[in-house]
Amino acid sequence: MKEGREMRWENYFAKCRLSDDGILHCTEEADVTTKFSAEAQNGLFEIEDTSWWFQYRSQVICQIAHKFLNEEHIIFDVGGGNGYTTNRMALDGYCMALLEPSPAACRNAKRRGLRTVICGTLEEETVIDDSMEQLLLLDVLEHIEDDGAFLRTMYRKLAPGGRVLLTVPAFQRLWSSEDDEARHYRRYRLEQLKDAA
Secondary structure (H helix, E strand, O other), X not given: OOOOOOOOHHHOEOOOXXXXXXXXXXXXXXXXXOOOXXXXXXXXXXXXXXXXXXXXXXXXXXXXXXXXXXXXXXXXXXOOOOOHHHXXXXXXXXXXXXXXXXXXXXXXXXXXXXXXXXXXXXXXXXXXXXOEEEEEEEOOHHHOOOHHHHHHXXXXXXXXXXXXXXXXXXXXXXXXXXHHXXXXXXXXXXXXXXXXX
């Protein structure tokens, strides 16, 4: 988030608590279920800063964001894991906030230096409807069994005129053991993605 600008979390979340480690919690840790274990998140954290994939992907996301998103409005990176792309965009001048259900990933994001880290999900009742102006949903939707219900919730949370930058893996025929390991439900074609909404 830009220097000197603070997120007023009460504008976005009906109930949360700030922990001693600086993470805003919108759910109890025991109530959180995630696709990735703490060990998996920590393993990713160890390689992200040197991985060509994470570096290139975040560079492309930043270029696309420059065309479609507003630097002055907060961008919530929903399900942004350890915050690698979130941090890259913050370094590029965007007002960023990570909204991530994994407590381990949230702790890693704080270690990475992210200022605004929220442990929770977009689906919770704690997120105020019509409040979020911009969302990133980067390789998240394929992990959600009922993607249509999630997208409807996402639209309800978006402020009028809000924007979403979304990426998903393409083409079911490219399914591989990597998709199984990542616990994907599907890959997408553009028409399928439009129908899901």
